[in-house]
Amino acid sequence: MMGSGESRGGARPDFAVNLASRYARGTRWRTMFMLSTLLAIFFLCALIVTIVDDAFGYVVMVDEVDQDSLVMDGMRLETMEAPALRTVIAENLSPRRYRALEREKPFSERAQSDLHAVVLTEIVKPQVVATYTLFESLFDRNRIIQENLEANPDGTIIFRSWVTMHFLTDSLTAIPLSTGVMTAIKGTLLTIMITVLFSFPTGIAAAIWLEEYATDNRLNRFIQVNIYNLAGVPSIIYGMLGLAIFVRGMEPITSGSAFGVTSAGEMANGRTVLSAGLTLAILILPVIIINAQEAIRAVPGSLRQSSLAVGATKWQTIWHHVLPASSDRILTGAVLAISRAIGETAPLVVVGASTFLTQDPSSVFAKFTTLPIQIYQWTSRPQSEFRHIAAAAIVVLLALMLSLNAFAIITRNKLRKQKRFG
Amino acid sequence: MNILTRRAKVSSPLEVAVDSGESSYALEAKDLSVYYGDFEAVKKLSMGFERKKVTALIGPSGCGKSTALRAFNRMNELISGVKTSGEVLFHGVNIYDTDVDAVQVRRWIGMVFQKPNPFSKSIYENIAWGARINGYKGDFDELVENSLRQVALWDEVKDKLRESAYALSGGQQQRLCIARAVALKPEILLMDEPTSALDPISTAKIEDLLDDLKKRYTIVIVTHNMQQAGRVSDKTGFMLLGDLVEYADTKELFFNPRDERTENYISGRFG
DSSP states (O other): OOHHHHHHOOTTTSSSSOHHHHHHHHHHHHHHHHHHHHHHHHHHHHHHHHHHHHEEEEEEEEEEEEEGGGTTTTTTGOOOHHHHHHHHHHHHSSSHHHHHHHHHOOOOGHHOOOOOOOIIIIIIOOEEEEEEHHHHHHHHHHHHHHHHHOOOOOEEEEESSSSSSSHHSSSOOOOOOOOOOOHHHHHHHHHHHHHHHHHHHHHHHHIIIIIIOOSSSSSHHHHHHHHHHHHHOOOOHHHHHIIIIIIIIIIHHTTGGGOOOTTOOOOOTBBBBBHHHHHHHHHHHHHHHHHHHHHHHTTTHHHHHHHHHOOOOHHHHHIIIHHHHHHHHHHHHHHHHHHHHHOHHHHHHTTTTOOSOOOOOSTSBOOOOHHHHHHHHHHHHHSHHHHHHHHHHHHHHHHHHHHHHHHHHHHHHHEEEEEEEE | OOSSSSTOOOSSSSGGOOOOOOSSSSEEEEEEEEEETTTEEEEEEEEEEEOOOEEEEOOSSOOOOOHHHHTTTTGGSSSSTEEEEEEEEEETTEETTBBBBBBHHHHHHEOSSOOOOOOOSSSHHHHHHHHTTTOOOHHHHHHHOOOOOHHHHHHTTTOTTSSSSSSOOHHHHHHHHHHHHHOOSEEEEEEEEETTOOOOHHHHHHHHHHHHTTTTTTTEOOOOOHHHHHHSEEEEEETTTEEEEEEEHHHHHHHHSSSHHHHHHHHOOOO
């Protein structure tokens, strides 16, 4: 007798009771996904903490010439007027150095702040004898003071932010205390400008050709495969390519001598902003092409058909429908590529970034250095001050990158809105 | 005189003197075959479409009716690997002749697709754009109003012409697509299952439209729905596996089919 209660309550042998284990498996996976995300966030935080840790903190300064010995008429350096400062300079500077500075700009024409700076850098010459990280400064203050009372009785301990206004606006110098990164910022911006101007139009045009015009034959498939391969080629190899083609092969053009604009005395020999920008451009070209191709491929065929069905030509279809519909995706891909280019160091080293440059690049035919190059150089110096200015430069680089990305995202969102309301 | 070349100077094919030998059909396929690679999707199709009539093509999925329709304005060329042989005559010109320009063909032979696919532009621009790129010289406001009235959409959208076409319902979008096609003043409208993505009410509206539209245009409609073919068409062709099995007046075909396969299909025995 098969009661209905029995069939409902009894086990059904052909279906296992497994809902609990199915849920358990899902929970395990979910935990793993969450942990992966947390791990990524942890490393990101660690990165930021390390940089911030190095960018701020106590420094111990010792003046080569005691500032108290320069007191005149009871006035300290900070309160002195211009004439008094001129006297201090005249009395304490060697005649040769005095004449050299006078030639740069006569002392009689210099303002008080300028004169004060000259006194500090040329006469007082403050030296950093010890630096501390932010964490040490915050939590180990007493030890720092104790240590320096013994080791540097003349030293003053001050809390210093290595990212200062001067650091942002001044040109590079050899002295970590007074150096700025403007030379490198300008170098980076000029280089990236060249990269964008060259790689955007070329990359998008190539993507349009490959997606919309190229027939599916052996040659085009070969080209396509190789573009994918090129996207994976290590960047230093692009550096070699840039060295061979732009620096050596096209030297008259990249050095500017073909246009008669090389400044005498500062021969860059093709190791210019232009060469660097073009090298980075060919480095990210495959990535831009692939991204743009994917963006164009994502445009539904029905959109193309509807345009062609009203008697539009192929080009009208691409220009009026395909490109507007894919512009936001194209832009997203291109921005990611540009972000990569901004951070590239290796190819620029090969192309010949200047190791030490005190003059801001004045044109695309000038010698160059970029932020990553500068960071790389500073981190390889043994003195601890350089570690701190490297951290400060990293802060600047990250800020630059984030603001470029933000600009791109805003532009993309605008394009998206346009797309929706047409 | 060839009206479909790249340098054709006529603004309407009707300006061309109809020579004595021209057929009475608006469009005529002769031995038209379409291949996807080696597969022959349409086999030596020969049929004529009478002026200002609605002709329906019916048949089960994969019978080649949509492929045949796309061959009538060279839309198949957009799919790679498609080969076409035979002739499609429009005003005595084979649209597959080497000196015929596909863009010119599509300008005179309009098309409406299965899924509504308006441009991502305003309602106004959806209609004006096609006319503009084809060098329309008249008043655009008038053209837009006229076209929208022809598809009975004017009253519904006249206050929001500048809004995105995507804000319309599916049925309205499809009528907009028909308006977009008629704005070019084509001679022939090809419709590829225009109501299969729509609800019954929107479908009824479009079916009603066809009666008005056929006063001006020759219409070829592909449909899955036999009742629809029965309601809207003057002539019906039944296709099976790439062959045109039977082609006759719609009433004749539905009530008195000559071929056994047609009878089986319309009585619902397969399909």
